[in-house]
Amino acid sequence: MATEAVENYLKAMYTLARESPTGEAGMKALATMVGVTTGTATTMVKRLAAAKLARYERFGGVRLTTKGEAAAVDILRRHRLIETFLVQTLKLDWAVVHDEAERLEHAISPVVLEALDRHLGHPSSDPHGDPIPSAEGRIREPGGRPLTDFETGQRGRVVRIADQDADFLKFVDASGLRPGAPFEIRSVDAAAQTMSVRARGRDPVALALAAARKIVCERE
Amino acid sequence: MATEAVENYLKAMYTLARESPTGEAGMKALATMVGVTTGTATTMVKRLAAAKLARYERFGGVRLTTKGEAAAVDILRRHRLIETFLVQTLKLDWAVVHDEAERLEHAISPVVLEALDRHLGHPSSDPHGDPIPSAEGRIREPGGRPLTDFETGQRGRVVRIADQDADFLKFVDASGLRPGAPFEIRSVDAAAQTMSVRARGRDPVALALAAARKIVCERE
DNA sequence: CGCAAAAGTTTGATGAGTCAAACTCTGAAA
């Protein structure tokens, strides 16, 4: 139904809306996330508005309509089920599956998607810990607090990794801080903007607070 | 590399070349197979020629270059591996997987494709009995003779089904004449243009010679 | 407040892929 480009804009708008308190997305941020110029984003956003997928007014930002949000959640479901399949069934490295899923998500039909879901046993989250929306479009709000909210000596468990960069994921993997992993904060060095964390059964690793902010966790 | 449209033209040209003694494709046939007007096909064929994927001259038909054929075989490999996966792993009906694979074949990367191949145990043919090209681009020439070449009383085994129409495949499935199935010709009625065939362990079925021509078999 | 920088918009262009319709060529039948 929607073209590949339209789906990418919807997904980006959904992601940006989660991150902003107003639920709105700016053109600059949207254009950057989709990988186009702001002029192109403006043009496309007008089309989305004409198709009732978004609400938009000049210089006023853009937000998804209910219809647009449903479409975005559907794309998210496709993306995350595919990622899960690539890791679980095909044994691909979780660091690379994001980009692969990015291509496949536009080509998979409802029939294949539901077969995939069945084959995987209806998983509730993907390899990065992100929730997989249900076929009806319900999505569990991802909870947890960034690793930077924890203090020296506190213990917890990784919930999800809020960054799809392959190199970062490889680092996380090597540190043992995959979703589900229990950890303990060894130290925080505010001046150096770093902290030291030990995953169960691993040596402690040092990481920048900026990196730690991408690791979302919960209290043990 | 090649766009989706280009890949579809290459695939169609490859298929048409197999069916014609000259190895050439006419614009009408090409356009029909791709699903565009002949004018569009002419335009695209010129682009393919400019990209050294095809050789073409005005009013003279079109044929793939070595490079174009390699690209076509690669698409065939993707298509057939995906079909095999959809049937074997996801348990989808073999009658519907052709159309699904048609969409996915353009979106699958080499990394995912090879993982799929490994997961499936490097199959040599797809659910319809068509050979799957190797990663290096080698493809076994599909042998066999149409069911219409057999005579009353002869026995044989189905090799492949040379038609992807879902309804026809459902009929073949119901008759027990899937690839690999042994059969015996019960009778041939040249006047009525039909024949009666019995698959092992099944009741005999009557089918038109036109249909039987699409069922490729070998002597027992 | 005033004004520059940042954000956003518009415009004119491009390339891919397509169609409809006018036109041209080829080949087989009369």
Place this chain on the structure above:
DNA sequence: TTTCAGAGTTTGACTCATCAAACTTTTGCG
């Protein structure tokens, strides 16, 4: 050998998605 139907080609137009560059609005800082 003529002719005409069918195959093939060309042209002009359109949509989608994009960019560069000129332009406008908003915003935050001094």
